Amino acid sequence: MAYPKIICTIGPSSDSKENLLNLKNCGVHVARVNLSHATIDDLQRYIEITKSIDLELGIDTEGAQIRTKISNCEKISIYKNNNLKIYREFESNSTVPNISLSPKILFSLIKKGSLLRLDFNGALVKVIEIKENFIECECINEGIVGNNKGVDVLDQLIELPDFSEKDIKALELARSLGIKEIFISFCKSKQAIQRVKSIIPDSIVTSKIESKYSIHNLIEICEYSDAILIDRGDLTREINIMDIPFAQRGIIKVAKENNVPCYVATNVLESLIEGNLPTRAELNDIVSTIEMGAGGIVLAAETAIGKKPILCAEIVKELIHRYNLHKNQLLFADLERNEINDKEMKLWLNRHNKY
Numbered sequence: 001m002a003y004p005k006i007i008c009t010i011g012p013s014s015d016s017k018e019n020l021l022n023l024k025n026c027g028v029h030v031a032r033v034n035l036s037h038a039t040i041d042d043l044q045r046y047i048e049i050t051k052s053i054d055l056e057l058g059i060d061t062e063g064a065q066i067r068t069k070i071s072n073c074e075k076i077s078i079y080k081n082n083n084l085k086i087y088r089e090f091e092s093n094s095t096v097p098n099i100s101l102s103p104k105i106l107f108s109l110i111k112k113g114s115l116l117r118l119d120f121n122g123a124l125v126k127v128i129e130i131k132e133n134f135i136e137c138e139c140i141n142e143g144i145v146g147n148n149k150g151v152d153v154l155d156q157l158i159e160l161p162d163f164s165e166k167d168i169k170a171l172e173l174a175r176s177l178g179i180k181e182i183f184i185s186f187c188k189s190k191q192a193i194q195r196v197k198s199i200i201p202d203s204i205v206t207s208k209i210e211s212k213y214s215i216h217n218l219i220e221i222c223e224y225s226d227a228i229l230i231d232r233g234d235l236t237r238e239i240n241i242m243d244i245p246f247a248q249r250g251i252i253k254v255a256k257e258n259n260v261p262c263y264v265a266t267n268v269l270e271s272l273i274e275g276n277l278p279t280r281a282e283l284n285d286i287v288s289t290i291e292m293g294a295g296g297i298v299l300a301a302e303t304a305i306g307k308k309p310i311l312c313a314e315i316v317k318e319l320i321h322r323y324n325l326h327k328n329q330l331l332f333a334d335l336e337r338n339e340i341n342d343k344e345m346k347l348w349l350n351r352h353n354k355y
Contacts, residue, residue, distance in 0.1 A: 003324070005029045005296030006316050007058070007263060010046055011304025017049050019309065022193045024055045026313035027320075029296075030181055032058045034304070035170055036067070036150065043170055047177055056181055058206070059174055061167040063185030064160035065234075066151040068118060070101040078123040080142045085134045086116075087254050101151060103164065110135060114156050119149040120237070152237050162192040171199045180204050183229060189215035193224040206263065209251055210234035214305065218251065222258035229298060232266035252292045263293025268297055269315060273306040278315060311342040 007030045008014065008023050008061060020031060033046050043059065050057040070076060071090045076097050078084055087100045099118075101107070110116075114127045116137065123143035129136040162184070163171075174182065180203050184192050187207035196205050207221045208214070210231035213219065229253050232244050239247060244325050247263065255262035268286060271279050286297060297316050303309035318339055340346055 004290055004294060004320055005263065006313060007032055007296055007298045008313060009034055009300045013306050014303045014309045017053065019055045020049055020055060022310050023313050024053060026310060027317035028313050030058045032060050032183060034060045035062045035146040035166055040166065040169055040326065041206060043173065047179065050303055058180055058181030058183055059170050059179060061185050062164045062185035064162055065186055066106055067102050068145055068149045068151060069102055070147040071098045071252045075144050075146045077144050078142055080139050082139050084125055084137045084139060086137060087134045103160065107227045109158050111156060115154040117152040117154055118145040119143065122149065131294055140149040150237060163196060171196065175200045183208060186211055187221055189217050190224040191219050212238050218254050222255055222260045227261040227263060227295065228255055229263040229265060244344060251291055252294055256293050263296040263298050264289045264294045265300050266296035268299060269302045269312045272308045273301055273311050286316060290320060290323050308342060311345055314340050
């Protein structure tokens, strides 16, 4: 197996030229722009930076997903048995917190009695009335709901377009500027892949496996894709979290059988978003994922908003290196290598050395 790819996500923690160059020097192959959190203006700026340092840039589409839109605050607390109004459009001149959902087509699809889960670990609400300007809901399970967070309709099949208007603009921009790496969020079938190929004929398409549709059509998706990516976070919204380890193994197995690289994302080095050191379980998860035959590791929030984006890339690169030595029974012969530069991590790694 060739060395797995390292894919990082651009965000506030890594969007400077200096940080992206450091990530490239740490072994990052592709810098991914998540259109769910980046604007077209952001995308243009990132393209300029990555081109100037010869780093491959990938565009990750918004795709067929429902997200919260909150005004006048960052988060809303919703309490059990309280009613909540979800507006089609925010009330003009309002200074109180309001919540809406995108895409707007959703409002014509939701039915009375539908259950909505707002945010990953947020509130569960039931639609009790559908009005002209808003949907009224009753809170079943309380929680905190953030802006631009995922929403699930639990008891109703909602058909959404494969791409948003912003996605199409980004793809057209990518074609004009020679960007080939495209990640399709919530890829459901070959049609989404063919749509991207029709806009960017020489695109390198990575289809993200993050729904039951994706798994159901996995062989077809593998046939038409250049690579696939398991998003363990969004996939958890549709299948039991206890089944994620087995889903990962099964999806990688199918990808290998179809000679398609499979990348893995979500909670890779979650501890380093706010902390200083990784957990032993995280290090073992990375190595186990590589052992399964994954073609790459994707750093998402770790490099987009995390405290130590450079260390995250260094750790993945070092573990890939050590895994390849381990395969050849040479791990403990590699005495001189020390590519971790983070001071706290170096101290942790060297604590068994004799001084």
